[in-house]
Amino acid sequence: MNWFRRFLMGRYGVDQLSFAMLLLSMVLMMFTRGRLWFLALLGMALLGLAYFRMLSRNISARAQENGRFLRYWYQAKNTWNRWVGQLDDKTHRYYRCPGCRQQLRVPKGRGRIVITCPRCRREFVKKT
Numbered sequence: 001m002n003w004f005r006r007f008l009m010g011r012y013g014v015d016q017l018s019f020a021m022l023l024l025s026m027v028l029m030m031f032t033r034g035r036l037w038f039l040a041l042l043g044m045a046l047l048g049l050a051y052f053r054m055l056s057r058n059i060s061a062r063a064q065e066n067g068r069f070l071r072y073w074y075q076a077k078n079t080w081n082r083w084v085g086q087l088d089d090k091t092h093r094y095y096r097c098p099g100c101r102q103q104l105r106v107p108k109g110r111g112r113i114v115i116t117c118p119r120c121r122r123e124f125v126k127k128t
Contacts, residue, residue, distance in 0.1 A: 011055050012062040017069040021050035093128050 028043030056062050086094050092105045095115065099122035106115055110128045117123075 010057055012053060012057070012059050014054055015062070015066045016073070017066045018050045018053045020069070020073075021046050021053070025050065093126075095126055097122055098124055 025043040025046035028039050028046065032039040032043070053062055053065070089105075091108055093108050095104050095106065096102070097104060097117040097120060099117060100120040102117055102119045104115060104117060106113065106126070106128055108128050112125060112127050114123050114125055
């Protein structure tokens with residue numbers, strides 16, 4: 001067992017990117033029995049890449065890869081949470097300013113109103 005500890009010493013280990021790759025590879029290999037064999041092959045390649053990342057000794061390169069992944073992951077997660085929050089909001093409507101694309105929240109049930117963007121001061125008419 002001592003040889004295994006020495007083998008793992010100085011290795012990168014599991015991070016969020018390799019964990020996501022492991023999960024995606026398991027999903028691809030489990031749900032593509034026979035029909036879509038190329039997706040199962042892609043799952044095996046992802047599995048191999050995840051193990052390569054976990055056993056790599058180039059820690060700085062793997063940390064940079066994980067940082068890039070997390071930047072995109074949190075951006076997608078925040079967009080999803082904002083979208084779900086807007087669906088749950090029953091008292092407001094959400095519009096985008098046609099001038100600067102700023103997202104604006106206005107109360108529902110006011111009829112046709114003139115909305116003024118606080119950023120670019122452009123006015124536009126919408127029904128709430």
